[in-house]
Amino acid sequence: MSLNYRAVGWNRQKRLYDTALVTGIVLYLAVFIAIGLTTHPEASAEVLMIRGFGSGAFVLLHVILAIGPACRLAPRLLPLLYNRRHMGVAMFSMALVHGALSMLMYHTQGDLNPIVSLFASNTHYDDLMRFPFQTLGFFALVILAFMAATSHDFWLANLSAPTWKALHMLVYVAYAALVMHVALGALQAESSPLLSGFVVVGFAGLAALHLFAGLRETGRRDRSLAAPRDGFVDVIALDELPIDGHGHVACLSGERVAIFRDGDEVFALSNACQHQNGPLGEGRLIGDCVTCPWHGYEYERTTGVSPAPFTESVPTFAVELRDGRVWIDAKPRPARDAHHGGEA
Amino acid sequence: MDIEALAGGFATTLGIYLAIGVLFAVPFAWKGAAAIDPAAREGTWGFRVLLLPGATLLWPALMLRWFGGRTTPRVESNAHRRAAGGER
Ligand code: HEM
Ligand code: FES
Numbered sequence: 001m002s003l004n005y006r007a008v009g010w011n012r013q014k015r016l017y018d019t020a021l022v023t024g025i026v027l028y029l030a031v032f033i034a035i036g037l038t039t040h041p042e043a044s045a046e047v048l049m050i051r052g053f054g055s056g057a058f059v060l061l062h063v064i065l066a067i068g069p070a071c072r073l074a075p076r077l078l079p080l081l082y083n084r085r086h087m088g089v090a091m092f093s094m095a096l097v098h099g100a101l102s103m104l105m106y107h108t109q110g111d112l113n114p115i116v117s118l119f120a121s122n123t124h125y126d127d128l129m130r131f132p133f134q135t136l137g138f139f140a141l142v143i144l145a146f147m148a149a150t151s152h153d154f155w156l157a158n159l160s161a162p163t164w165k166a167l168h169m170l171v172y173v174a175y176a177a178l179v180m181h182v183a184l185g186a187l188q189a190e191s192s193p194l195l196s197g198f199v200v201v202g203f204a205g206l207a208a209l210h211l212f213a214g215l216r217e218t219g220r221r222d223r224s225l226a227a228p229r230d231g232f233v234d235v236i237a238l239d240e241l242p243i244d245g246h247g248h249v250a251c252l253s254g255e256r257v258a259i260f261r262d263g264d265e266v267f268a269l270s271n272a273c274q275h276q277n278g279p280l281g282e283g284r285l286i287g288d289c290v291t292c293p294w295h296g297y298e299y300e301r302t303t304g305v306s307p308a309p310f311t312e313s314v315p316t317f318a319v320e321l322r323d324g325r326v327w328i329d330a331k332p333r334p335a336r337d338a339h340h341g342g343e344a
Numbered sequence: 345m346d347i348e349a350l351a352g353g354f355a356t357t358l359g360i361y362l363a364i365g366v367l368f369a370v371p372f373a374w375k376g377a378a379a380i381d382p383a384a385r386e387g388t389w390g391f392r393v394l395l396l397p398g399a400t401l402l403w404p405a406l407m408l409r410w411f412g413g414r415t416t417p418r419v420e421s422n423a424h425r426r427a428a429g430g431e432r
Binding site for chain 1: 352384387398417422
């Protein structure tokens, strides 16, 4: 199966999210600058813009970092997760405006190269109170640039998922650098106590959320399936499987397995779609094929092979019904030669 | 240590790296992307423009992929694929 790449895979829901996102950003900037103009009439428009875009990006970064653990705690929020990359690009764009305006304001006046000026105009690298905090913002911006530039699906496929994930985990390094950028900047520029308050509360909130979601996850993993008997594992009662084509997901042999029922037959496939690791268990069994919820790739339910002319495949599992319970072979079958199907 | 000299060296390196990146990004978006991933062959114009920043930043890795001759992205391995064996 193959889909040609487009710039943005918009659908109605994504359009809605993006409209809300852009509206939120514009409102934030308008309110920030309006309040700034009234409370700090002496502040220049440039400074207000720098602060507005910088703080807006920082707030949005908190939202982005909260979405992951929040979705693990409340799966209802999952649609936010699917829209997170657009939020990331919006956040980077705001940070870029903030960084570029700061460079223009503070580092293009002399005859030094602006980058040299950024790193060398304040050399108190050994003094926390006078530390050149702008350099921390620069490093964070570089990381965010790599992430935003590689957010398209093309990069996920071609950098390979592990590399892509590692690159995007650097967001936590960027976040750490930004906490210091903002905290040290606030210390040095006697800016509003609101900002320092937000840094502390934001950091504590994110840490708590990640910790809580992590603990819940570990708790769940411990409730593992019973030990295998002649290679098969008791996974679920047949009656508990949905009969309307929806799937059930269980964890077996180190990965998730998507389990589907059609009458008295049960089929088990490795959960990760070959296309982009879409969750097959959240897809549907339609006719002889399981359809991925993300982009609609199909896998034949017994062999795990995409119908010709396509060549994708996922591993499958032998299934046996014993006394009304579904037993699944712990050893996956190679996708391409699994031709005797789920004899249920 | 002379911070200004160090920063000057960094600025020059960065400039050269990005300049090569820009020169590389255009042919990559035009031809290279399709050469390493068939799904990019009929990619839209908007998609090609979106490739430019990433290609500018990642040109060394992409150059290796493009001239290395592999014409499809690798299938990602996972615990099930490894346990099943027999993958091509
Ligand atoms: C080249 C990169 C950067 C430079 C040169 C830079 C420069 C500055 C400067 C000069 C200030 C003080 C502004 C003032 O108090 O008037 C500042 C504050 C700030 N920066 Fe950055 N920054 C950079 C990157 C970033 C990034 C990537 C983010 C976040 C996503 C960020 C978030 C902030 C925030 C939240 C503040 C505090 C704003 C406020 O005072 O209300 N900065 N930055
Ligand atoms: S179809 Fe794209 S991830 Fe499954």
